[in-house]
Amino acid sequence: MENYRFLRACFGETTDTVPIWIMRQAGRYMPEYQEVRQKHSFMEMCKTPDLAVKVTLLPVDILGVDAAILFSDILIPVEAMGIPVEFVEGKGPVLGAKIRDESDVERLAEFDPAEKTGFVMEAVRILRKELEGKVPLIGFSGAPFTLASYIVEGGSSKNFIKLKTLMYQAPDIYRKLMSKLTRVVTDYLNAQIEAGAQAVQLFDTWAGILTPSDYREYVLPYTRKVIANLKRDEVPVIHYANDSATLLPLFRELGADVYGIDWRINLDDAVEALGGDVVVQGNMDPTALFYPVEKIEKIAGDIIARGRKARAHIFNLGHGILPTTDPEHARALVEAVHRLGKK
Amino acid sequence: MENYRFLRACFGETTDTVPIWIMRQAGRYMPEYQEVRQKHSFMEMCKTPDLAVKVTLLPVDILGVDAAILFSDILIPVEAMGIPVEFVEGKGPVLGAKIRDESDVERLAEFDPAEKTGFVMEAVRILRKELEGKVPLIGFSGAPFTLASYIVEGGSSKNFIKLKTLMYQAPDIYRKLMSKLTRVVTDYLNAQIEAGAQAVQLFDTWAGILTPSDYREYVLPYTRKVIANLKRDEVPVIHYANDSATLLPLFRELGADVYGIDWRINLDDAVEALGGDVVVQGNMDPTALFYPVEKIEKIAGDIIARGRKARAHIFNLGHGILPTTDPEHARALVEAVHRLGKK
Numbered sequence: 001m002e003n004y005r006f007l008r009a010c011f012g013e014t015t016d017t018v019p020i021w022i023m024r025q026a027g028r029y030m031p032e033y034q035e036v037r038q039k040h041s042f043m044e045m046c047k048t049p050d051l052a053v054k055v056t057l058l059p060v061d062i063l064g065v066d067a068a069i070l071f072s073d074i075l076i077p078v079e080a081m082g083i084p085v086e087f088v089e090g091k092g093p094v095l096g097a098k099i100r101d102e103s104d105v106e107r108l109a110e111f112d113p114a115e116k117t118g119f120v121m122e123a124v125r126i127l128r129k130e131l132e133g134k135v136p137l138i139g140f141s142g143a144p145f146t147l148a149s150y151i152v153e154g155g156s157s158k159n160f161i162k163l164k165t166l167m168y169q170a171p172d173i174y175r176k177l178m179s180k181l182t183r184v185v186t187d188y189l190n191a192q193i194e195a196g197a198q199a200v201q202l203f204d205t206w207a208g209i210l211t212p213s214d215y216r217e218y219v220l221p222y223t224r225k226v227i228a229n230l231k232r233d234e235v236p237v238i239h240y241a242n243d244s245a246t247l248l249p250l251f252r253e254l255g256a257d258v259y260g261i262d263w264r265i266n267l268d269d270a271v272e273a274l275g276g277d278v279v280v281q282g283n284m285d286p287t288a289l290f291y292p293v294e295k296i297e298k299i300a301g302d303i304i305a306r307g308r309k310a311r312a313h314i315f316n317l318g319h320g321i322l323p324t325t326d327p328e329h330a331r332a333l334v335e336a337v338h339r340l341g342k343k
Numbered sequence: 344m345e346n347y348r349f350l351r352a353c354f355g356e357t358t359d360t361v362p363i364w365i366m367r368q369a370g371r372y373m374p375e376y377q378e379v380r381q382k383h384s385f386m387e388m389c390k391t392p393d394l395a396v397k398v399t400l401l402p403v404d405i406l407g408v409d410a411a412i413l414f415s416d417i418l419i420p421v422e423a424m425g426i427p428v429e430f431v432e433g434k435g436p437v438l439g440a441k442i443r444d445e446s447d448v449e450r451l452a453e454f455d456p457a458e459k460t461g462f463v464m465e466a467v468r469i470l471r472k473e474l475e476g477k478v479p480l481i482g483f484s485g486a487p488f489t490l491a492s493y494i495v496e497g498g499s500s501k502n503f504i505k506l507k508t509l510m511y512q513a514p515d516i517y518r519k520l521m522s523k524l525t526r527v528v529t530d531y532l533n534a535q536i537e538a539g540a541q542a543v544q545l546f547d548t549w550a551g552i553l554t555p556s557d558y559r560e561y562v563l564p565y566t567r568k569v570i571a572n573l574k575r576d577e578v579p580v581i582h583y584a585n586d587s588a589t590l591l592p593l594f595r596e597l598g599a600d601v602y603g604i605d606w607r608i609n610l611d612d613a614v615e616a617l618g619g620d621v622v623v624q625g626n627m628d629p630t631a632l633f634y635p636v637e638k639i640e641k642i643a644g645d646i647i648a649r650g651r652k653a654r655a656h657i658f659n660l661g662h663g664i665l666p667t668t669d670p671e672h673a674r675a676l677v678e679a680v681h682r683l684g685k686k
Contacts, residue, residue, distance in 0.1 A: 159629070159630065159665055160630070161630060161633070161665060161667060164630040164633055165630075165633045168630075168631075168633050168634040168635075168638070169633065169634075169635070208607065210607075210628075211606050211607065211609075211628050211631075212607075212608075212609055213609075213645075214628070243586065243607075245588050245589045245607075246588045246607045246608045246609075246612070263554050264551065264553075264554065264555075264586075264588075264589045265555075265589045266554075266555055266556075266589075269589070285553075285554050285557070286502070287502065287503070287504060287507040287508075287511075288511075288554075290504070290507055290508045290511050290512065291511040291512075292511075292512070295511070302556075322502055322504060324504060
């Protein structure tokens with residue numbers, strides 16, 4: 001581990017420079033990814049270990065990032081619960097579940113990750129061998145609330161009315177669903193850790209739609225339970241939620257090792273909102289990569305300076321890299337962070 | 344004015360109870376609105392003073408709110424600039440402009456509001472007569488940045504890539520567009536004030552997509568200029584931006600009389616972020632109206648208590664009321680705010 005600056009930073013230890021990886025770094029913006037994607041569907045890529053391994057490795061070689069993150073989709077465990085998931089071009093995922101009563105929740109399967117999502121664990125095992133001595137491997141899962149939002153809404157949403165209506169008008173059904181998802185996510189992440197994941201990230205992408213009071217009541221206890229039940233002596237947990245500046249004081253109660261921050265808040269203010277003495281990850285606006293390279297460097301330098309207020313800082317974007325990003329700008333960012341982040 | 348608790352609160356004066364109005368209060372959730380809408384297109388309703396007047400008055404009579412807000416659309420002045428605007432069911436507005444160079448900006452018309460948007464001014468004049476002695480009338484406009492986002496993106500957007508690309512890669516064209524929109528919005532609001540609007544709200548709905556640093560550089564100077572150039576001795580200006588908790592310290596520099604707050608931040612924290620001694624408007628989660636009525640009252644009471652930290656508080660939702668809201672819940676909210684808000 002001592003050579004892995006990403007893992008050292010996750011535990012708040014000093015590093016030679018600021019480590020960086022990029023959410024969705026193995027993604028559509030990369031011609032080498034598009035080449036694979038033209039021959040295979042997105043789900044096929046997720047479910048074929050050799051393909052998932054291939055695209056996971058691309059940004060490590062091409063961008064020089066300090067960690068690899070498993071190429072997969074947050075809806076993989078949802079599908080393994082028996083819910084049909086389809087990806088519709090230009091619309092996003094369409095899910096086939098209806099949650100109207102407790103029996104709808106009971107019908108959702110708690111599955112054995114080694115069996116139902118064996119392709120994920122196989123990709124993790126291969127990746128560990130391929131990456132040995134290079135960079136560590138991050139596994140991930142959607143957090144219970146974000147998975148619940150896809151299940152209840154039937155896909156992406158604008159106002160999350162179905163989810164909030166369930167939450168507000170049928171809290172028993174909502175809590176039954178969240179308890180089940182808490183067990184599913186815990187098992188799924190523990191299986192990834194057992195297969196070799198060296199860090200895990202919990203994506204609670206949609207938590208930011210809630211008032212602080214609703215977040216505390218309906219989400220926090222479940223995410224905290226997932227984190228508490230991970231088998232992780234040497235495996236740090238990163239918590240990420242988009243658009244969540246006002247929830248940061250509550251996140252500290254989650255017990256994660258690292259907190260991912262979106263771009264709407266200055267990173268030093270985020271550290272303060274989290275209560276200080278904390279490890280943060282982030283937080284460049286993904287669209288900032290559309291700036292000319294000199295300005296990208298300037299912004300990166302500003303974020304690094306603000307990140308010095310934290311115990312440790314892992315550089316990242318505040319949300320996933322966008323499909324129309326110039327890969328050269330991503331490469332320039334990685335180079336700039338390594339250069340400007342030197343202690 | 345002394346009988347208008349809404350206007351008194353806008354200027355930070357004491358009132359008998361907390362005033363309330365609701366963004367989009369004359370909207371799709373109301374059967375009486377749907378009745379009109381079934382016979383007329385949305386744009387027809389905006390452009391026919393008698394129809395606009397009719398739906399503007401509905402929530403005053405049915406809900407008992409403390410202010411009427413002109414029924415209109417933020418894209419009315421955009422269309423008056425010569426940009427085709429079409430409303431596509433289920434997709435939202437589709438705009439026909441392309442902003443690629445300075446000549447595209449030059450082609451956009453600065454129009455005489457009394458002439459090109461005479462139907463708006465006519466509706467305002469009729470409404471003032473109809474509302475005399477009841478409640479004051481609020482006029483409104485989109486802020487320059489939010490109008491620019493619709494123009495450059497060609498409609499609604501998820502990541503605002505076209506707008507941010509223009510901003511970052513062609514700042515001269517962006518600034519030329521923003522300067523023109525600043526003049527257009529100023530003239531448009533001044534015409535509404537001249538016609539009789541007793542308060543105006545600037546909707547900078549999308550400002551929250553920006554980092555604080557980008558907001559300061561690309562938006563703040565333009566909105567401040569609009570506010571500075573309004574002819575408004577007795578006409579308060581309300582500034583509203585969704586999802587803007589981290590921008591609140593900057594908003595105070597805008598010079599508005601009232602700051603509209605979205606639901607993601609506790610209202611007392613918003614008052615503090617604004618620097619204290621300020622008038623705020625907000626901030627119940629629109630989806631909170633899907634709670635049972637007793638819980639709605641509890642949440643309203645909590646918001647009112649937090650609002651006591653402000654110089655004055657105008658109750659509202661943190662964003663527009665949602666189409667599937669039960670009108671009875673909206674009515675119950677108005678009643679509860681008037682009862683619980685008593686000094």
